[in-house]
Amino acid sequence: MPVDARIPDEMTVAPLPAARSFVATLRKPSHILVAISGGSDSTGLLLALHQAIAEAGCDRLRLSAVTIDHALRVESAAEARQVAALCLELGVSHVTRRWEGAKPASGLSEASRLARYRLIAEVADEIGADLVVTGHTIGDQRETVAMRAARNAGGDNLGLSGMADAVLYDGRHWIMRPFLACERQAIRDYILSRSQSWVDDPSNENTGYERVRVRQALPGSAACLDAEAAVKRRKLSEKTADFLRGHVQVFHAVLAGIPANSVAPDRSEFRHGLAALIATLGGRAYFPAASSMERVLRFLKTRENGRMTVGRVLLDRRCDGLYIFREQRNLPELQIEAHGQGLWDDRFLVRNGSAFPILVTAGRVDDAPGAEVLFPSAPAGVAKPAMAGLPQIAAAAPYATYLTEGVNIRPRLAPFDLFLPRFDLELANAIAVLCGRATYPQPPV
Structure with missing residues (x-):
């Protein structure tokens, strides 16, 4: 089995201590649904959580597992059966769901991801799970940061915060990543110490995927994770939420107004809040691109009245303030x-x-x-x-x-309703209240 080359990092944690820490901080009672593919990361997560719960002697924690068969390889059904056998050995309830139907010719990775989370959420609903856990590792985190850095080299790139340790899916299921500080090889060593094995997915070596290319390039790179990036993003989210609550009105979830004396393009919380409002009122899942926001900020810094469009919304600068609303083009029936x-x-x-x-x-x-x-x-x-x-x-x-x-x-709050990282929770809740929505649920830890 191939071993990942690793970048030394003081922040790493061994898998069993990571699982113990997660179990200790988890709100109880809780029903945990482990998303397990059969690969080393998710297999190690199931084994470590099973051991940590047994050691804690906690009867208020319940463990179940789900495997999503994407039906993209002939071996996938047999691999799902192998996972089911492991779960049976551990006494863990297990469900396999298959991604049925035609697969897209392009954008397969994203379509697979969306299908996977949709099917996992369906199982979580059916069994009454309180949270879902996945086996993402510090290696996955490095790859994510490297990919986002390649797309935007700016120092204000929020993507450099990487993956959050918890993400709210579809406004109702918290997906948590207990192994986000664990090295893959440490997880594999732990699996072997338990006399178990894992499945290697050949697609993990397919250089047709961006993540694989980045993974193979990382060992020769001196880049490392910025441990403060996630903290900075969370603090910006909280600061922006305070700004929105104190300076912005949203009417019927379609029109936002910011008083003239609160339009401050040089303040980070204003810029971040404006980007969030543009995405929300425009029905966009992502905030405007950096180049689009630069254009908006140049317009606002002139202090002149006028209009401009970005991200399907119209920004109308007037003497009394800034108004933001959906432009009239391409409204559907x-x-x-x-x-x-x-x-x-x-x-x-x-x-x-x-x-x-x-x-x-x-x-x-x-x-x-x-x-x-x-x-x-x-x-x-x-x-x-x-x-x-x-x-x-x-x-x-x-x-x-x-x-x-x-x-x-x-x-619908398009930037937050499907995937909401924990470090953006305060910002999302501020916008939810402004739009007349209930706030999002808090994570179970």
């Missing part, structure tokens, strides 16, 4: 069948509880009285176009009637 649901413009989840199909369209820009009622403190030139960013519900067929109370509309 969406039909939702009776008792169905759909995502409109990536910004609103619409549930149709009526007995008839409905049509979701953009609001009417010419509805001046409605704009005045919904946005009373905004200038008419802002309030009226902001109306277009609101979903409007109508019957999908002329003969149909429906009860408006049967239709539920909930703002």
Whole structure:
């Protein structure tokens, strides 16, 4: 079995102590779902958690396991059975889920990742798991930081914080990484000490994948992790949350207003908060690119009134402040069948509880009285176009009637609702409250 070349790092922890520490800090009772592929990292995680829980003698911690068969290799089904056999030996309940259907010709890695987490979450729901754990290691962390650094060499690149130790998936499942400070070889040594084995996935040596190329290049690199990067990101998130709570208003999750004396392009919390608002109001999963934000900040530093677009939103600078709302272009129409649901413009989840199909369209820009009622403190030139960013519900067929109370509309926070790293939790909660949403759940440690 190939051994990873490693960069020495004082921050590493042996796998069993890492598992013991995780078990000790975990809120109890808890049902832990281990995502295990059969590779060394996830196999070592299952074994170490099983041993740590047994040593602690804690009957308020329960361990289950799930294997996702991506059906990309002929060997994958047999490997899943091998994992099931290990779980049976340990007395750990195990489920295998297969990613069915056609696979995309391009973007396979990302599609696989999304399918994997979706299937894991389904199992977590079914068995009532309180959290999911994965076997990501410090080697994975180095690779992630190296890839993000290659895409953006700027000192303000938040990607240099790497993977968070905990990520909230779909607003409901915390995914935690107890081995994020563990070396892969140490994990393999631990597995061998338990007289167990693991499966080597040949795709981990396929240089067609960016991560594999970065992994193979890392041993010759002097680069190392910045232990403070994650702390800096968390502190920026908290500082930005304070700024948003004290200086920003968001109306009906479609229009944000920042008073003129709070527009401060040179302050990091303003820049970060503005990027978060642009992504949220534009329905984008990612904050604007650095080049786009530089363009926005140059515009704001002129202190001149005017408009510009970025990330599907319009920034309208006026004497009384800065307004941000969805631009009117490319607003969709969406039909939702009776008792169905759909995502409109990536910004609103619409549930149709009526007995008839409905049509979701953009609001009417010419509805001046409605704009005045919904946005009373905004200038008419802002309030009226902001109306277009609101979903409007109508019957999908002329003969149909429906009860408006049967239709539920909930703002979706695109940068945070699918994957929310723990160090951005305070920022996400501040935006959730501004948009009339409940805050996100806290992690179980």
